[in-house]
Amino acid sequence: MIRLEGVCKSFDGVEVLRDVSFAVPARGTLGLVGAGGAGKSLILKLLCGLVRPDRGRVWLGETELGPLSERELMGVRGRIGMIFQNYALFDYLTVADNIGFPLARMQRPAAEIAARVQTRLDQVHLPDIGPRYPRELSGGMKKRVCLARATVHDPPIMLCDDPTAGLDPVTTNRIFRLLKDLQAQNDATAIIVSHETAYLRPICDAIALLDRGRLVFAGPTEAALQHPEVRAFMEAGVRPAQAR
Amino acid sequence: MSEPSTLGGLARELRAQIGDTIDVGRQAAWYLVRGRWDWPAIFAQAHEIGVRSVFFVIVCLGFLGAIINLQAGFQATRIIGDASLIGQQAMPLVVRLLGPTLTGMMVATRVGTGIAAEIGSMVVTEQVDALRMNRAPPAEYLVKPRLVACMVMVPALTTIGITAAFFAGMLVAAVGFGTNPGTYADFDVVVGLDLIEGMVKAAAYGVAIPIIAATAGLRARGGSEGVGEATTQAVVAASLAVIVLDFLISGAVFFLR
């Protein structure tokens, strides 16, 4: 289970999140939508403890993140797979070493790492790019490598920040299916930030709409689609804003 | 903006920077004792920091040794008409002051900028966040290899630099003033304490420079602009630290003598 309660966050006196509360039940999937700059990426970072809230509380399962030290948070983060909006691939490592990184830090045997890395590369339909470097890849390819790295250790919590940005419709479809499969395989709880509202609707149990740091609505998908603002957003009322 | 608030802001900024540096230093110390030893990364850093600075250090310190002996030689021949003791006059200064501090300055600029730029660009591209997601604390994964490399390499470079200054000085003394190399190289004059002082300084710089530069990198915000700012901050702070440490250690040794 993932839960935020009354979370507020400001940067340099500018309030970026105001009193945000929602919960995702275990094995649930939440679609987090909103225009660019609404605070979606920031919420995902708060959930991993990469950023600490000014006020409010954050739970992952039974663990409240607030009182944990950075060293204790390291352990908690091992349960999370995070697909970063801007890839955040290690530019000095090959694609294979990037994907294997979480396992290498867990000191798994090299043969196991190599096998798991290749499985993920095949699943994201990039079987041959292991020896290449991130700078040689297109945006869509980097996104898929990031997905592979985020899920290589089968995390029970998946945080996906715009996982299909820069992908063609066919690959987009595949990636959403892959995310769903991995989630089912690991009994994972997921939050997916995306502007692909048509793809989100069938795979999410719940939708949350964020508008300039405030939660407009969070609830089951059917109820969300009755809500006028969510509905307007989901039915392409709002043009997907440029990702920030 | 009024003057006091600018000064207040500056003071707050400085305090935050010092606080962060101490924090990074403490974490690095913790991982130095308890953390993993990533030998490939340590060797890569040692190569980057040490091997690639060695030419720079030899040339600079070599010229420095030549210049000092030239100056000392001119003075000695003019005043007492005898330049046989110039090595014994110049070398203690090189060993305990100019050797380590000049090497420290060179490492602060050349290596400090490198560390700050590398880590800073990893921060602004969220690679540091990705490290923190994967049980790779920046203090262990990024700072520790650089710290270990500098702790070994700065004293090593200092030793090499002093040696270069010594031989360049010997050459100048012999060719310029006819000083007997045997007399020039009378090591008894360089007392043990000078050598210890020089090496303590080099070791202190080897700890301070990577911590300060890494902290500047970790504090980078924004885009490439932020990385540039972090780099400048690293050079300024690391050079300042070298001078201040030089003063403090010199002072301490003075009272010990």
Ligand SMILES: Nc1ncnc2c1ncn2[C@@H]1O[C@H](COP(=O)(O)OP(=O)(O)O)[C@@H](O)[C@H]1O
């Ligand atoms: N580390 C940060 N420092 C300063 N401002 C930030 C930081 N992270 C996010 N913000 C600000 O918070 C707001 C929300 O950002 P973000 O979560 O990236 O939006 P979204 O992902 O919904 O497009 C933006 O105005 C952004 O400038």
Ligand SMILES: [Mg+2]
């Ligand atoms: Mg975003």
